[in-house]
Amino acid sequence: MEWNSVLATRNARMKASEIRELLKLLDQPDIISFAGGIPDPALFPTEAFRDAFSAALTGPKAGAALQYSVSEGYKPLRDWIVTEMGKIGVPCTADNILITSGSQQALDYLAKLMISPNDTVLVGWPTYLGALGAFNAYEPVYDRLDPNTNRPAADFTAKAEAAGGRVKFAYLSVDFANPTGETIARSAREAVIDLADEMGIAVVEDAAYQTLRYDGEAIPPILALEIARKGSIEDCRTLYCGSFSKSLAPGLRVGWVCGA
Ligand SMILES: Cc1ncc(COP(=O)(O)O)c(C=O)c1O
Incomplete structure (x- = not known):
């Protein structure tokens, strides 16, 4: 089969995932790889998971755990996330939370929602390969955003127009970024x-x-x-992507988007 002849044009930039290639190194016992954000499996709360899965799959509610549900995600989990978001200065309601299969699916959804071919996405450089992999399928071009320099908005806009589209969003990994480890300062976040x-x-x-x-x-x-500037999440343009991959376990594939 000549697969290339049946692929959609949007896949022209698709290539073997660098992350998948890096993960292959994990199988080699003499290598401790710092290449991916791989949590130590010894730290996974396996007992707690076993108890939680057992509780969810026992009794009258067991069927519900395996049934179709609302697309926004399990309401008690969204309510729990609302409480956690409140603790970090993000007052919101369950209507502001969408549960996803890891933040990878969130990045795919957001790119699907916003990017038309040749639109521009502003990214730090280097940036998270998984994000570029998610965005690439929607055929954007990239421009570099360094929040510590004051490059004028008109400069980004002109470059995006020359590339045949518009700037749609800026993507930033804010704390302990992958791959740089960098945390963006408060003043740069404001900028x-x-x-x-x-x-x-x-x-x-x-x-x-x-x-x-x-x-x-x-x-x-x-x-x-x-939100501190504008008063309500409904007036904000920031879409926050959270993940339980690093705090609990990546195999869960549970993340969320919080936004207007
Ligand atoms: C910057 C960044 N975002 C998100 C993720 C997690 O993605 P997910 O929630 O899909 O596991 C990672 C994992 O390595 C990452 O490095």
Whole structure:
């Protein structure tokens, strides 16, 4: 079979996932790979998972656990996330939460929602390969965003127009970014909101590593800073992507988007 002749044009940029190639190294016992954000399996709360799965699959509610449900996700989990988001300065309701299969699916959904071919996505550089992999299928072009420099909005806009589209969103991994480990300073987060407001674009805030802070003072998420300015999540342009992959276990494949 000549598969290339039946593939959609949008897949022209699709290539073997670098992450998948990096993960292959994990099988080699003499290598400790720092290439992916791979949690130590010894830390997975296996007992708690066993109890939780057993409880969910026992008794009259067992069928519901395996049944179709609302697309937004399991309401008690969304309510729990609402409480956690409140603790980090993001007052919201369950209507602001969408459960996804890991934040990877969130990135795919958001790209599907916003990117037309030749639109521009602003990204830090280097940035998370998984995000580029999710966005690439929707045929964007990329422009580099360094929140610490004051590149004018008009410069981004002109470049996007020359590429045949518009700037749609800025994607930023805010805390302990993959692959740089960098955390974006509060002033730079504020500058991203200023830029996004000026350009009328969305901000996709990847917070996968946010809860992994062991010392130092936590910096509020971009979404929290924006709510502090504008009063309500409904008036905000930031879409916060959370994940349980680093705080519980990636095999769960559970993440969420929080936004207007
Ligand atoms: C920057 C970044 N975002 C998100 C994720 C997690 O994705 P998921 O929730 O799909 O496991 C990772 C995992 O390596 C990551 O490095």
